[in-house]
Amino acid sequence: MSPHPEGHVTMVKALQRRAAGLRQPVSGLFELTERCNLACGMCYVRQPANDAAHRARELPAADWVSLAQEAADAGMIFLLLTGGEVFLRRDFFDIYAPLTRMGLILTLFTNGTRVTDRIAARLAEAPPQMTQITLYGASAATYGAVTGVPEAFDHCRAGIEALLRHGVPLELKTTITRQNRDDLEPMRQMARDWGLSLAANWMLMQRRDGAACGAEECRLSPQDCAALAAIERPGTLAAMSATGSGNLSGDSACFACQVGKSSFAINSFGRMLPCLNLDRPALEPRETGFSMAWRQLQSHVDAAPPVDPECASCEAAAHCPRCPAWSVTETGSLTAPARYLCDLMQAKRDLAARQAEGGAVPTSPVAAPDV
Numbered sequence: 001m002s003p004h005p006e007g008h009v010t011m012v013k014a015l016q017r018r019a020a021g022l023r024q025p026v027s028g029l030f031e032l033t034e035r036c037n038l039a040c041g042m043c044y045v046r047q048p049a050n051d052a053a054h055r056a057r058e059l060p061a062a063d064w065v066s067l068a069q070e071a072a073d074a075g076m077i078f079l080l081l082t083g084g085e086v087f088l089r090r091d092f093f094d095i096y097a098p099l100t101r102m103g104l105i106l107t108l109f110t111n112g113t114r115v116t117d118r119i120a121a122r123l124a125e126a127p128p129q130m131t132q133i134t135l136y137g138a139s140a141a142t143y144g145a146v147t148g149v150p151e152a153f154d155h156c157r158a159g160i161e162a163l164l165r166h167g168v169p170l171e172l173k174t175t176i177t178r179q180n181r182d183d184l185e186p187m188r189q190m191a192r193d194w195g196l197s198l199a200a201n202w203m204l205m206q207r208r209d210g211a212a213c214g215a216e217e218c219r220l221s222p223q224d225c226a227a228l229a230a231i232e233r234p235g236t237l238a239a240m241s242a243t244g245s246g247n248l249s250g251d252s253a254c255f256a257c258q259v260g261k262s263s264f265a266i267n268s269f270g271r272m273l274p275c276l277n278l279d280r281p282a283l284e285p286r287e288t289g290f291s292m293a294w295r296q297l298q299s300h301v302d303a304a305p306p307v308d309p310e311c312a313s314c315e316a317a318a319h320c321p322r323c324p325a326w327s328v329t330e331t332g333s334l335t336a337p338a339r340y341l342c343d344l345m346q347a348k349r350d351l352a353a354r355q356a357e358g359g360a361v362p363t364s365p366v367a368a369p370d371v
Contacts, residue, residue: 015077020261024075025294027263030068031276032095033058033084034268038111039148040136041214042177042204044277044329049088059270061094063286067266070290072102080107081128082276084268087114093122100126107132113152115159117166124166133160135174135198138186145179146218157190164194176202176228177218200232203321206329208279222340226347230355237352239319252306254324254335260301264294272297277325308335316345 019026037049047054059067068079079099086092087110099106108123112133123131136146137153144150163170172191176184184200191198202220207213220228230237257263259274266272271282272293281300285293304324306312311322314337322341330338 012078016258016262019075020258022075023298024262025071025264026075027078027080027258028068028071028076029080029082029263029265029276030064031082031084031265031267032064032086032089032092035088036083036085036111037088037113037149038085038136038152040146040175041148042175042218043213044205044207044215045209046084049085054268058089058268059266061091063270064095065098067270067285067290068099068102068104070285071264072104074291074294077105078107079104080109082109085111085114087119096123097126105129109134110159111136111152111156112159112163113149113155115162117162120159120162120166120168123163123168127168130169130171131163132171132173133163135172135187135190137180138183138190142180142183146177160194170196171199172196173199173201175204176200176220177204178220179218181220181224200228202228205277205326208277208325208329210329219340222343222347225344226351229348230351236319237348237355252312254304254307255301257323260297264297274301275325278328280328305335308333308337310337311335314342314345316349319348320345 016026031045033054034045034047035049035051035054036043036046038046039048040046068076071079081096081099086108089095096106106128108128108131110131110133115133133156135156137143140150140153143153143156160170160172172187172194174180174184174187188198202225204215204219206215226237255261255274257275259265259278263275264272265274265276266285267276267279267282270284270286272285273279273282274297281296283293283296288296307322311317311320314320320341322338324334326338326341327333327336330336330340
């Protein structure tokens, strides 16, 4: 059974919408480090685990705790801790333990490879509302192809089993790439064997800092993404078939999400960002105070130009995942169309039309038909 039943998800979304109307920063994200012990080619942020320069610039534990308290005083309820890999920080529990006493609803992202029995036991003393671990394959060979670290497969499994032994709430997810797409069903079976489900994502964004990465080499083709969507999220194609053509979004705002309305992110150096995929503006809550940085972020979001007319008039606008982060990382502009997404939406429209006409649709993410 899912730890997040539909009623819970609906309630949280309603709370976030209400917070957005009040401009309350109800949801925060702390990126404790950019460093990671894996070397995934598609990662949007990763720095080497032993990068001394990055380690030296990371916000100290006491500063994270102070920022969390300021944010909580301003109305933050939900807080996600992520990396890089959070357990590379030797002072992780100097950050985590005080947060558990603030009444926050905590979520923890990790690759699982550094979760030991001792770490799992510490987490179990004051568990997060949820821990999410990303699987990258169902074998050491696939882990090697995706992460560059074959032994990470066994380390991840050991971390998962440690968390389960200690009763720490756990969800599994995966990022589908060209290198591991054949492992999707075996990964699902692994999850089932642990009594867990597996959520899949395959939308790979470029690095936020503009540095070269392997996202384009790892991304599935737009046609393969559409085929996976038909299998994994059939409701999205059904919705496209039901609504037909025409821009139904009714909104040309640059930021259609909750950033600067009810959510924010703070990167490993202590700068407030709209989200971790977007590195502008980089505000300084330690210098100005959290509340001033939050107001500055709101002003930035409110002043952003409308989306490009091509996007605003697109017949798939209501279903397109384009956002300022996609536009910036693909084009350098906050509002320009991201061509990969344009091609993806065309592939989805083609597949939705075929589905509406009673034509064959994919049944396997491994051997999907051409679209």
